[in-house]
Amino acid sequence: MSYQDYLDDKKVILTVATTGGIHGKNVNPNLPEQPEEIAEHVAACEELGAAICHVHGRDEHGENDASRLQAVNDAIRERCDDIIIQNTTGGQSTLEARIAGIRTDPVPDMASLDMGPFNRGQHIITEHNRHNIQTLAREMKEKGIKPELEVFNNGHLNEVYQLIETGLLEEPYYINLIFGTGTFSIPSPENVLNLVRNLPENSEFNLLATGPHQLPLTTLSPILGGHIRVGMEDNLYFRRGEPVESNAQLVERTVEIVDRLECDLATPAEARETLGMN
Amino acid sequence: MTCPRLEYRAADDEHEFDHVRPYCTVTKEFVSPMKADICNDRFDFHHERHCDVFKARAETPPADDD
Known part of the structure; x- marks a missing residue:
């Protein structure tokens, strides 16, 4: 978790x-929603070097539906070699729907584990209390x-x-630092540094930033010893005014940046080892 | 109860999809997945209380109501 890393x-x-x-x-019509589409995107990204895929389930209308995660997982396993599947337990739904992601x-x-609620629009709050968090953990x-x-x-x-x-977590703690608008951390390099400095010992961090902040702030992460999340969940544009064509387009750019930083990407097996999943 | 302003459509002037999607007949736009939970009164949401578009429409005289 440092420049020395x-x-x-x-x-x-x-x-x-x-x-x-x-x-x-x-x-963005290129956003994958159905299981086969999602699996196609994941397979292309695995080929480029992604070690983990974070996925959501959608129904046939494109609406959120955690029960569709099973079909998404099945399609990914059929098309991919070894990529780590990370199901969401997030969103604005009930605890019952959140738990579907780990069942x-x-x-x-x-699986993702939100550390608290966030606001969206005037009335949407992703209700998520400590009881729910601990139940999922x-x-x-x-x-x-x-x-x-x-x-x-x-x-x-603080919630981490x-x-x-509570003793419900095992080391290393894998923490995803999120930057963007609304309830998210204000996106700036200074705030990235501040959060990284305050991480618990024995943790690994990942970094995601939404929209135009995805490219600059995720580039900062490996220099600080962290990991990177990109994709169309967080950013629908490749550059200003240019909608992204696929998840692979964003992954390919990140792979190039990591290469130019003279870093290597972890394979799924290496990621499992780093995160204590073996 | 589902919002009476919600429809499921496969196309509008700008888009065409394989499947029908949630569409707001007030804003004349397709609705985001999170917003669709309000339209459909899912979880603890209710369109009459939580949808600003519905509320604004309800407060407006229905002169051009189609």
Whole structure:
């Protein structure tokens, strides 16, 4: 979790977040929503070097539907070699729907675990309290699912420390630092540095930033010893005014940047080892 | 109860899709997945309380209501 890690040739874990729960094809028709589409995008990204895929389920209308994660997982397993599947337990739904993300058969290698609620629009709040968080963390621990701790803002890092105290997490803690608008951490290099400085010991961090912040802030991550998440969940444009064509387009750019930084990407097997998933 | 302003359409003037998607007949736009939860009164959402578009429309005289 430091510049020294970068100098020591630490490998970078690249996650692709293909779809998310916020946007639809009406905003960018290239956004994959259905299981086969998602699996096609994931396979292309694995080929380029992504080690983890973060996925959501959508129904036939493009609306959020956690019950479709099973079909998404099945399609990915059919098309991909070894990429780590990370199901969402996020969104604005009930605990029951969130838990669906860790009750697929087989269970996913990983799952996201939001560290608290966030606001969207005037009335949407992703209700998520400590009871829900601990319920999900407990089931993940019992099933051997590695949680990615979603830190939407600085206060959520306090929640990580609180959750560590419960004994429900195993080292290394995998923390996803999130930068963007609204309830997310204000996107700036200074805030990235501040959050990285305040991470718990024995943790690995991932970094995602939304929209135009994706490119600059994710580029900062490996230099600080962190990992990278890109994809159409977080960013629907390749550059200003130019809609992104595919998840692979974003992944390909990141692979090139990581290469120019003279870093290597972790394979899925290496990512499992780094994150203590073996 | 689903919002009476919600329809499911496969196309509008700008888009054409393989499947029908949630469409707001007030804004004349397709609706995002998160917003569609409000339109469909899912979870603890209710369109009459939580949709600004619906509320604004309800407060407007229906002169051009189609």
